[in-house]
Amino acid sequence: MTLSGTYYAASSSRALEVSVRLEADGTLYIESPEFNRVELMRTCPLSDPLGRMARHFTLPDGARLEITDVTALAAWEQSCGKRTGMHFVHGLESRWRWVGAAVLFLLVFMAVGYIWGLPFAAKRIAMRLPPKIGAVATDQARAIFTRLFDFEPSKLSAERRQKIEQQFQTMAAVMEPGNQRNYRLEFFAALFPNAFALPDGLVCITDELIEEAKDDKEIYGVLAHEIVHVREQHGLRSVLQNSAVFLIWTLMTGDISTVAGLGSALPAMLAESGYSRGFEEEADLGAAAYMIQAGWGTKPLADILQRIDPEHAHLGDVGEALSTHPLTEKRVQALTDYEKTHPAPAP
Numbered sequence: 001m002t003l004s005g006t007y008y009a010a011s012s013s014r015a016l017e018v019s020v021r022l023e024a025d026g027t028l029y030i031e032s033p034e035f036n037r038v039e040l041m042r043t044c045p046l047s048d049p050l051g052r053m054a055r056h057f058t059l060p061d062g063a064r065l066e067i068t069d070v071t072a073l074a075a076w077e078q079s080c081g082k083r084t085g086m087h088f089v090h091g092l093e094s095r096w097r098w099v100g101a102a103v104l105f106l107l108v109f110m111a112v113g114y115i116w117g118l119p120f121a122a123k124r125i126a127m128r129l130p131p132k133i134g135a136v137a138t139d140q141a142r143a144i145f146t147r148l149f150d151f152e153p154s155k156l157s158a159e160r161r162q163k164i165e166q167q168f169q170t171m172a173a174v175m176e177p178g179n180q181r182n183y184r185l186e187f188f189a190a191l192f193p194n195a196f197a198l199p200d201g202l203v204c205i206t207d208e209l210i211e212e213a214k215d216d217k218e219i220y221g222v223l224a225h226e227i228v229h230v231r232e233q234h235g236l237r238s239v240l241q242n243s244a245v246f247l248i249w250t251l252m253t254g255d256i257s258t259v260a261g262l263g264s265a266l267p268a269m270l271a272e273s274g275y276s277r278g279f280e281e282e283a284d285l286g287a288a289a290y291m292i293q294a295g296w297g298t299k300p301l302a303d304i305l306q307r308i309d310p311e312h313a314h315l316g317d318v319g320e321a322l323s324t325h326p327l328t329e330k331r332v333q334a335l336t337d338y339e340k341t342h343p344a345p346a347p
């Protein structure tokens with residue numbers, strides 16, 4: 001069998017086009033107008049096949065002989081029974097089944113990373129961020145919220161606010177013992193009942209939510225829910241998780257212009273991306289744990305969740321969670337179930 005090849009002498013990088021003759025007895029003839037060489041193939045190791053890449057013989061004196069027609073070479077190898085014809089790597093690449101399996105593995109790997117790895121990393125990072133970052137994010141998000149929701153100063157009496165704030169501080173101290181956060185409560189007048197938490201411990205509540213409550217325990221239930229959002233840093237975790245997806249997408253698509261805007265977009269993301277279902281559940285159950293311990297049971301929180309009209313509470317945290325009725329029902333059910341399995345300690 002005769003193939004064309006490229007010959008590189010050991011001492012030179014000059015490429016010479018040659019004709020290569022492979023004999024069944026294992027002799028290799030390299031022929032060109034300039035020179036002829038004869039070698040025994042067993043003294044000239046041949047590189048392994050790798051896809052469509054050229055293969056080469058290494059001659060005893062270090063010269064190299066490159067063969068680009070790898071298909072013909074493989075056919076010749078097979079016909080001589082010199083090799084199995086296909087090496088592992090080559091076979092792997094030629095079989096779409098393996099490619100399919102590799103793609104599937106990659107997808108599963110990415111999904112696992114997305115579902116478990118990313119939230120895990122986001123939590124670890126959020127919990128270790130310097131407090132200054134939470135404070136800056138809080139200030140900016142507060143400004144955005146105020147503008148977005150047309151917040152005005154609260155019209156509640158100072159006495160009323162003081163009472164609620166006092167209970168809020170008591171709960172924060174019990175729910176996150178020894179915390180270094182700046183837990184504080186701010187009251188606003190708005191168009192709808194709402195409450196939300198920001199990373200450094202600022203919780204905002206509207207007069208309208210307070211007025212909806214038939215019992216102060218309902219307000220405290222909502223505040224307990226918000227304290228869990230702060231304690232577990234759900235806000236920063238959401239932002240980190242969302243921006244990681246955003247960042248990976250940007251790396252994949254190569255559109256770098258979006259990354260530059262990310263820093264300034266953080267507060268907006270904090271303000272606009274509602275919490276995930278999982279975070280809401282964690283906040284509800286954390287609140288339930290406190291309420292059961294306080295001897296109130298979970299009913300006050302369930303009651304106010306059901307009372308607030310989802311039509312009006314269309315923005316922000318509580319509003320977000322209430323935007324669909326089935327979700328409210330699920331949350332109320334989860335609260336009831338939690339209480340059944342976590343009864344109050346005997347007095």
Ligand SMILES: [Zn+2]
Pocket residue numbers: 225229275280283317318321
């Ligand atoms: Zn919430």
